[in-house]
Amino acid sequence: MHRLFVGIRPPPAVLDALIDVQDGIEGARWQSEEQLHLTLRFVGEVERPVANELAEALADLAAPPFTLEVAGTGHFERKGRPHAVWAHVRPNPSLDVLHSRVERACQQVGLPRETRRYVPHVTLARLSGGSGPIHGWLASTGTLRVPAWPVTDFVLYESHLGKAGSIYDPVVTYPLGATDTSAVPVSRTGR
Template structure:
C-alpha cells in the first residue's frame, strides 16, 4: 500500500483565522479549508509503507529549537501566464532553512531522493483556474497581511485525494525544543 506524503508546518489558530479572513471577493477561487492551511517544507509524494516508516523514524531524530515565522503579504503562482494559486508569503528565516536542511537529510536517509524544486515559503490560500476572476484587486486588498507565530513543531502529513479535493491527515507530529528547556550548563 502506498502513501502520498509531505512534511509541513501547521500554523496556529490566530494565523489560520487571518488567512481565512482573506477568503472572499474572488469569483471562481477554490478556497482552502482550515484543515488544509499549512506551510509545506518538503513534498515527498507516493511512497510504500517501508519507506514511509523509514522517513518517520529519520524525522524523529531532528532536534532544533522552536523559532518564529512571519506572514508578510500575498502573491500568486502562474503557469503559462494564467494564475494557478494565491498564497500568503512566509518571510524567509535561517531557522526555517535549518529545519528544511535537516528534513532533506532525513529524506536522504530514507532513500527518497533529493528535492529538485526551488523552495518558496508560503501557505496556499486558494487554487485558481481559467474561470477565476481577475486577481489584482484581491492581491492589492490583502497586500498588508501580517501575522507572526512560534513554530513549536512540524508534521508528516498524508494526503488523501478525494473527489471534493485533497484531505490532509497528520501521520506523525515532531515537536521542536523550547529554547528555555534546551539550555545546557
C-alpha cells in the same frame, strides 16, 4: 501507497487571519481551515516501508523552536496563468535550517532531491482557467500582516485526494528542540 508531505500547522489565531482574506477571486477553490499549512517538503506517493523509514528519519532530526510571521500575499503561475494564491511567510534562518534538515532526512531514505526553489508560503486558494482575475485581490491583501507565532513542532501528513479537495491527516507530530519522538509507523486503518 501513502501520499505524504511534511509541514507546519499555524495556530488558530493565524488560521483565522488567513481565512479572513479568502474572498474576492471568482471561481477560486479556497482552502479549508484544515488544509492550511506551511509545506516543508512534498514527498509524494511512497510505499509503506519508505513511509516508515521517513517517519523514523524525521524523528532523529534536531532543530530549535523559532517564530514565523506572515507578511503579504503572492501567486504561482503555470504556463503563464495563475494557479494558486498564497500568504507569504517571512524568511527566517531557523526555518531554512529545519527545511534543509527535512530535505536531508528525505534523501537519507532514498527520495530524490527537491529541485524547486523553496518559497515559504501558506496556499490559500487553487485557481483554474475559469477563475477570475487576481490583481484586485493581490492589491488588497498585499499588506497582510499576521502577528508572529511560535513554531514548536512540525508534522508528517498523509494526503487523501477527494472530490471536495484533499484531506490532510497528521501521521506524526515532531516537537522541535527534541531528538526522539518515538515515531509511530505509518500504518493507518480504514484507508
